[in-house]
Amino acid sequence: MTVTTHARGTHVRRAHATGAASTAIRPVLHAQRRPARVLAVFPYGVYLEIRTDQEPSVIALITGRATRLPNSVLLAEPLPPVEVDDDASVGDRAIELGPLTLGVRRWWDPAPQLGPLTAGALAASAALLTRPPNAGLAGNASVDLLASSCARGWLLGAVTAAEQLVGLGPGLTPSGDDVLAGLLVTLRHLGAATGAERAVRLAGWLAATVTYDARTRTTPISATLLHCAARGQASPEVIDVLRALAGRQALRPALCRLHGLGHTSGSDLAQGVGIGVETVLALGGAR
Structure with missing residues (x-):
């Protein structure tokens, strides 16, 4: 009107x-x-x-x-x-x-609850995850340190890697931020769904690390999205992949939709999701 x-x-x-x-x-x-x-x-x-x-x-x-x-x-x-x-x-x-x-x-709601999930069911779904195509930081040492430290529950290594990744890469949402966002959302949702309390606590520490000075270290839009991810909030494409990993819908179509976001953003988010899944399984005792 x-x-x-x-x-x-x-x-x-x-x-x-x-x-x-x-x-x-x-x-x-x-x-x-x-x-x-x-x-x-x-x-x-x-x-x-x-x-x-x-x-x-x-x-x-x-x-x-x-x-x-x-x-x-x-x-x-x-x-x-x-x-x-x-x-x-x-x-x-x-x-x-x-x-x-x-x-x-x-x-x-950008952070819908997944409901309870067994680690065994998550492990079966996680087996379908493949290396995301066109990941902006494939082979990056900081990403590797983040993945290994999270899976071991080594807080110092995880925080150090996260600090190195904030703002890393070009564009409105740098690749490093997208990896961290995918990881944070996954730890929050799948950690809670499987009862992996160590993964949820790790999400809290990483969230505090990446949001502390995000406004001065990355773009305004990416800083906002990191704050959203710290609260478990994400786009429907990310949430659909988590729902698929929880057995609520088909995984392959959801991954395809996620990979299609932006130039590398979807693949970077998927890389963070993959790190998060391995972390939840490892800290929950399923690895």
Whole structure:
């Protein structure tokens, strides 16, 4: 619906729309209104960076063909034409971007619970995991250190490797961050589902490590996604792979969808998931 308002003697036509938002953005959306800016513009989405100390500090306004990140608001209508550094605002239960005022009527959960799972069932599913294609950090020493340290429960090695991986690689979401995000989400969900408490505790330590100074070490969008992953929040493609590993759906199609994300992001996330699965099995006593 479009309405006409008056501002300083001029006519401003504002479009009002509603969307479906991730519950991850509820804190910033329900907080006091704060200024924001357009961080990036894509054919099917716009990233807004909010001037706030809360997380997520970046939210994505997307249409149906975009990847549904865990910090997204999904719109049925097209986005207004905007440019990088254009002003916006977020808060008081609304988002204002150009002529658009967006309210949220529906919510979706980026961290759904998997339910109980036996280590034996996870091990059987894990056998179907293959080396992800086009992984951005294949053969990287820090990734190898992360994998071996996590599986052994060696906290110092895992934290050291995680610190080395934050912000490593090019792009809006560097490969190192994607590997860490896949690992954190997997440890949270599959560790809880199998009762592997050591894996869940490890996730807590790694989450504190990678989010401590993420804003100064990586891109704004990637820092936000690391904070989301630290809480077990991820895109549907990642969650579907975890559900498949838990025997809730077919694994191969879910892996194909995950591998197809971005240039290397999907494969990097899958590499982190693989490290997480081996860690859950090892720390849970199934390896």
